[in-house]
Amino acid sequence: MNKTTKSIIKIVIALFVFVISFNTRSFGAHCENIVVVIDPGHGGDSLGGNYEDRIERDINLITAFAMRDRLEQYDGVDVYVTRENNTDKEMTRKERFDFAKKVNADFLFSIHYNMSEYHTLFGSEVWIPSKGNNYVLGYQFATIEMKALTELGLFDRGIKNKLDKNKSGEYYGILKYSEEYDIPAVIIEHCHLDEERDSAFWNEEAYKRFGVTDADCVAKFFKLSSQSLGIDNSTFENIAVSKPTGRADRDYTDPEYCDITVDDAGEQATNVTVHVKAADWDNYIQYYQYSVDGGNTFSRLEAWDDRSSEEQIFDLDKTQGYDMDIIVRTLNKYDLYTQSESVHVAGLPLPEIEEDITESESVPDRQYDTVEIKTNKEKSSEKDFPPIYVFLVTLIVLFITFNILFAVSVSRKKKRKRRKKAVKKPVDDEFDLDILE
Ligand SMILES: [Zn+2]
Known part of the structure; x- marks a missing residue:
């Protein structure tokens, strides 16, 4: 072999090695098994979401085991679970990633269930890393996962990411270590454990079905x-996702606007139609809720029908004798809300009052009249004689009486003493006498 042939062979071998090593690194066409780490969140004393008889720590494990059992039926994959029971001390997030690193994980899937502060939210969401290739991979997986969860009948709360308060790193510990260890990871929040609209998924069968779906x-x-x-x-084919420049960050601003108009067909119409116009230009509107008492109380959250639309229409029933002050709130993907102005709608008139009652003029025909009459009564009784005045007058009378009695008794005593001293020795100083007593 001459020198040229040798170097051509060398180049061919080098190219071959390069192609092989490139392929093993890409997820598409692999020679080695893919290594998947399933991480059931919480454990030990950390219960996670805990509502009625539902404990997230335990449910995560049911889903994780079902996920492992299903995934092991696929070819070319090694599956590991970070924790096997609920009684052990909770693993730290670092320990979970130490485990993932040790088994040379290609991806870590963090299994969770959700709860909200006021038990108002419902649906599924996936949290992904905010930076680099892990963002791309996270987003690609989350797209598949969210589609599958909504097909199960869950409300889509979106693919999200969140930075710490300095915006210099991840907010969630799991995703912080994902970046540090350079192992892609996502947090799957399957459903809420505290809102009735997710209640169809509060059973062991559904927890296992989630695991199969994840796998x-x-x-x-x-x-x-x-x-x-x-x-x-x-x-x-995974969807094409472009790598963010720097860090992708969440939306921190409320929806841009929320306006309402109310169609009222008149005094006899039994309901009104509310037209809501709202938008969040950074993401979208996903829930709305309404108040009929001027914002003191609000309805449960309702799904905004069409996320690409800036309009939602709904009906509200009128009540006899009660006016409505309608306010609507619209919430974006991150549950931040903007509230409309209040719109006043008169209630349905009360039915005709029977004759024997109408004879008495004081019977109110509207709810707010009742309130006014009560207030007037209170005011007039205040003018007549409020109990505090009675008390004060009694106190003054008692005080004066006591003073008169005291003065009388003192002057009598002095007179008596003056009589006694006049017998013993001459009176020198009245003041001294008083002290000696
Ligand atoms: Zn959790």
Whole structure:
């Protein structure tokens, strides 16, 4: 072999090695098994969401095991779970990633269930890293996962990310370590454990079905197929996601505007139609709620029908004798809200009052008249003789009486003493006498 042939062979070998090593690193066409770490959140004393008889720590484990069992039926994947029971001390987030690093994980999936402060929110969401390739991979997986969860009947609360208060790093510990260890990760919040509209998923069967769903989504993402399940994902394509410059960040601003107009067909109409116009130009409107008492209390959250639309229409029933002050709140993807101005709508008139009652002029025909009459009564009784005045006058009378009695008794005593002293010795000083007594 001459020198040229040798160097051509060397170049060909080098190219071959390069192509092989490139392929093993990409998720699409792999030679080694994909390593998946499933991380059931919480554990030990950390219960996570805890509502009625539902404890997130325990539910996470049911879902995680179902996910592992399903994923192990796919070819070309090794599956690990970070914790096997609920009684052990809670693993720190670092320990979870130390584990993932040790097994050479390609991805960590953090399994969770959700709860909200006022038990008002419902639906699923996926939290993803904010930076670099992990953002791209997180977003691609979350797209598959959110589609599957909404197909199960859950409300889509979106794919989200959140930075710490200095905006210099991740807010969620799991995603912080994902960045530090350079292992892609996502947090899957399957459903809420405290809002009735997610209640169809509060049973062991559903917790397991979530695990199966998660596994099928992971398989799609990694193009894993299963001979035993008869699933071929080899042609599946992840969506194109562009890498953010710097860090992707969440929306911190309330929806841009929220205006309402109310159609009232008149005094006899039994309901009104509320037209809501609202928008959040950074993301979208996902819930709305209304108040009929000027904002003191609000309805439960309702899904905004069409996220690409700036309009929502709904009806409200009128009540006899009660006026409405209608206010609507619209909430964006991050549950921040903007509230409309109040619109006044008169209530339905009360039914005709029977004759024997109408004879008495004082019977009110409207709710607010009743309130006024009560107030006037209170005011007039205040003018007549409020109890505080009685008390003060009694006090003054008692005070004067006591003073008169005291003065009389003192002057009598002095007279008596003066009589006694006049017998013993001459009176020198009245003041001294008083002290000696
Ligand atoms: Zn949790």
